[in-house]
Amino acid sequence: MxxxxxxxxxxxxxxxxxxxxxxxxxxxxxxxxxxxxxxxxxxxxxxxxxxxxxxxxxxxxxxxxxxxxxxxxxxxxxxxxxxGQFLPTDLRGMSRVRQWLFWQVGHLGPTLGQHGHFHLYAEEKLPYAIERFHREALRVYGVMDRQLGQEEYIAGPDYTVADMACFP
Structure with missing residues (x-):
């Protein structure tokens, strides 16, 4: 359990x-x-x-x-x-999934969190922070959009932990 x-x-x-x-x-x-x-x-x-x-x-x-x-x-x-699911066992597949998982953890998640905080929740509206994280959110969405334009799933042809990390 x-x-x-x-x-x-x-x-x-x-x-x-x-x-x-x-x-x-x-x-x-x-x-x-x-x-x-x-x-x-x-x-x-x-x-x-x-x-x-x-x-x-x-x-x-x-x-x-x-x-x-x-x-x-x-x-x-x-x-x-x-x-034994949602993570390839071959070297190249595993490497792709880990890269995209770490990309989500290091870029997509934190960027969208900071963007949401400064744009929606911060008591003091700081134009620099709002604009900076807005631009970065657009950038990481662009990275994901380009990748999904080439592959069915974020890390390649199969549904993996990288997709589960990016979805929410």
């Missing part, structure tokens, strides 16, 4: 999609972000970064002690390896 620590946010949705697609047994453990659950000592022992998502796999492949994994990209890779 996998305990899945999450909240209704894009990073949690990525892992929820993966768990459903893999058919792995899991139990959601809701982290109330508004109440500050992510800052509790118990949760920080699971995820020292104090964010969602995280998992604890009580039935790891090696049969040993439970394995805890935090950060959406790391969780997606762990689940792909555990299930």
């Amino acid at each position: 996998i305990h899945f620590y999450t909240a209704p946010a894009p990073n949690g949705w990525k892992v929820a999609i993966m768990l459903e697609e893999c058919g792995l047994a899991y139990e959601p453990r809701w982290v109330n972000l508004a109440a500050g659950d992510q800052h509790s000592e118990d949760y920080l022992a699971i995820n020292p970064n104090g964010r969602i998502p995280a998992i604890t796999d009580h039935a790891p492949a090696d049969g040993g002690e439970p394995v805890t994994v935090f950060e959406s990209g790391a969780v997606l890779l762990y689940l792909a390896e555990k299930s």
Whole structure:
């Protein structure tokens, strides 16, 4: 059984999609972000970064002690390896998927998060920040659009963890 620590946010949705697609047994453990659950000592022992998502796999492949994994990209890779699904096993395919997964983690997700924050939620509207992240959002959307103009899925011909990471 996998305990899945999450909240209704894009990073949690990525892992929820993966768990459903893999058919792995899991139990959601809701982290109330508004109440500050992510800052509790118990949760920080699971995820020292104090964010969602995280998992604890009580039935790891090696049969040993439970394995805890935090950060959406790391969780997606762990689940792909555990299930043997949505991650190619050939060198080139695996490399493509990992590149696009890390692109999402390092560029698409943070850029759209910052754009949304400064454009929609910041109390003080900072034109420089709004414009900077708007331009960067357009750039990363352009990268994705060009890639999807050449391939059916973000990392090639097959549906992978990279698509699950990019979707939300």
